[in-house]
Amino acid sequence: MGSGASSLVATPLGYRANVLLPSPADAKYQVCVVYVIKAGGACDLILFDSEKNKDDVKEFEALTAKYDALIVRINPGQLSQGTADGTQKRFDDLMNSYIAKGKLIWSSPKIQMQMGAKDALVNIGKLNCGLMDTYAYYTNDEFISGFKKTCAFQPRVIKQNRGSAGEGIWLCWLWDKAKNEKIEIYPSAALGDKSLGDDDYVKLMEMNDNHVEYHTVKEFTVFCIDGPTGAGAGEWKSTFPGQYLKGGKEVGGQLVDQRLLPRIDEGEVRILMAGDTCQMAIHKKPIGGGLSAVGGMSDYTYYKPTDAKYKGLVQKLYADIPLLLPSLHLGDEPLPLIWTCDYIPKNPDNWPKGPYDRSCPDDQTEYTVGEFNCSCVGISKFQAVCGGEKTLADVPDEDYFDACALTDLMGIKAIEMIKAKKGHA
Numbered sequence: 001m002g003s004g005a006s007s008l009v010a011t012p013l014g015y016r017a018n019v020l021l022p023s024p025a026d027a028k029y030q031v032c033v034v035y036v037i038k039a040g041g042a043c044d045l046i047l048f049d050s051e052k053n054k055d056d057v058k059e060f061e062a063l064t065a066k067y068d069a070l071i072v073r074i075n076p077g078q079l080s081q082g083t084a085d086g087t088q089k090r091f092d093d094l095m096n097s098y099i100a101k102g103k104l105i106w107s108s109p110k111i112q113m114q115m116g117a118k119d120a121l122v123n124i125g126k127l128n129c130g131l132m133d134t135y136a137y138y139t140n141d142e143f144i145s146g147f148k149k150t151c152a153f154q155p156r157v158i159k160q161n162r163g164s165a166g167e168g169i170w171l172c173w174l175w176d177k178a179k180n181e182k183i184e185i186y187p188s189a190a191l192g193d194k195s196l197g198d199d200d201y202v203k204l205m206e207m208n209d210n211h212v213e214y215h216t217v218k219e220f221t222v223f224c225i226d227g228p229t230g231a232g233a234g235e236w237k238s239t240f241p242g243q244y245l246k247g248g249k250e251v252g253g254q255l256v257d258q259r260l261l262p263r264i265d266e267g268e269v270r271i272l273m274a275g276d277t278c279q280m281a282i283h284k285k286p287i288g289g290g291l292s293a294v295g296g297m298s299d300y301t302y303y304k305p306t307d308a309k310y311k312g313l314v315q316k317l318y319a320d321i322p323l324l325l326p327s328l329h330l331g332d333e334p335l336p337l338i339w340t341c342d343y344i345p346k347n348p349d350n351w352p353k354g355p356y357d358r359s360c361p362d363d364q365t366e367y368t369v370g371e372f373n374c375s376c377v378g379i380s381k382f383q384a385v386c387g388g389e390k391t392l393a394d395v396p397d398e399d400y401f402d403a404c405a406l407t408d409l410m411g412i413k414a415i416e417m418i419k420a421k422k423g424h425a
């Protein structure tokens with residue numbers, strides 16, 4: 001950490017910092033991590049050393065107890081990999097005890113579990129951004145009978161909770177095996193009217209790589225429950241292990257069943273948020289005729305939140321915000337410091353020409369949340385030099401200043417939330 005003057009480097013675009021800035025001498029609040037320094041918070045970077053904290057978290061507690069807020073850059077579950085048994089729980093317990101003492105934790109264990117999990121989509125069903133007909137399954141029976149009903153009515157998306165980048169996200173259509181074509185008229189006239197049988201046939205597309213496979217309903221349910229080697233699973237192209245319910249609800253075993261939104265081929269809109277404020281909208285359009293909007297499978301275009309294209313969407317999200325955390329049973333939590341909402345376009349449910357029609361104008365297009373990300377969302381313009389030998393000094397000036405627009409906003413929002421928590425301006 002350099003002195004104030006030597007921390008800043010002159011560039012044609014302005015002064016930049018390549019190391020942690022010195023904290024203001026008169027800082028009112030003590031916070032962990034980099035972003036808040038410019039906004040007037042004092043900051044330190046602190047490492048959670050799993051060796052020093054393998055029996056209890058006393059070492060880490062001694063380092064962190066003095067702060068008003070902690071910005072945790074550890075993904076949920078990461079503390080269960082290669083660490084002593086129970087490390088994640090001990091860490092989460094400490095974070096929860098800090099919250100009970102009035103500190104702010106971004107993001108808290110509860111936010112990570114309840115907002116970051118796929119079943120959040122069920123809880124937001126009644127909001128503008130949700131779909132009422134979204135279901136979560138935690139047991140084998142719930143999944144088998146639920147999926148047989150939903151998929152008898154319309155194309156669906158089955159989502160596992162633990163993967164990322166489209167792994168275990170399955171788009172499902174009924175398929176006529178004999179004619180080798182899509183079934184246009186589904187057996188069920190209304191959701192719940194009829195159920196598929198084990199031998200009905202589905203076309204499946206996995207969103208990690210857009211690959212397609214055809215299976216019986218039975219094979220699909222066996223794959224989801226027991227994996228590709230389960231009895232009756234058939235032959236699978238997917239390279240992943242299935243078993244999405246394994247371990248039960250407590251350890252994140254769940255499947256979410258959402259309506260397939262056919263306008264996904266127009267892309268997904270990622271709204272990047274710092275606290276209650278949108279910093280950017282990113283349009284992620286599937287490439288190569290696929291339907292996956294995950295990174296690497298899609299093209300990105302960046303928009304300011306004020307841009308006419310997504311202004312309405314951003315305003316709708318702002319209108320949903322007061323209801324968002326309460327609907328996720330997180331009413332007593334602060335918004336995450338950095339989070340994203342991924343929206344998929346759709347026609348209004350009463351659109352006369354149905355969900356596939358492309359004539360619905362922009363101002364009538366609705367958007368549904370496909371997922372929230374609220375733990376460890378990357379500062380993408382810094383990420384290119386993350387890890388390895390490179391440092392912040394290797395980030396090109398343009399990327400640096402783009403990234404700072406986000407991190408500076410996070411700083412402002414962090415201080416705002418701390419002030420609100422402490423009840424003074």
Ligand SMILES: Nc1ncnc2c1ncn2[C@@H]1O[C@H](COP(=O)(O)OP(=O)(O)O)[C@@H](O)[C@H]1O
Binds near residue numbers: 159167291344371
């Ligand atoms: N309801 C849906 N209708 C159509 N496509 C969807 C739907 N939900 C997800 N997808 C597609 O699957 C991709 C991955 O799903 P997502 O829920 O974002 O999981 P992940 O955590 O793997 O990113 C999305 O980017 C989108 O392309």
Ligand SMILES: [Mg+2]
Binds near residue numbers: 166294
């Ligand atoms: Mg996604």
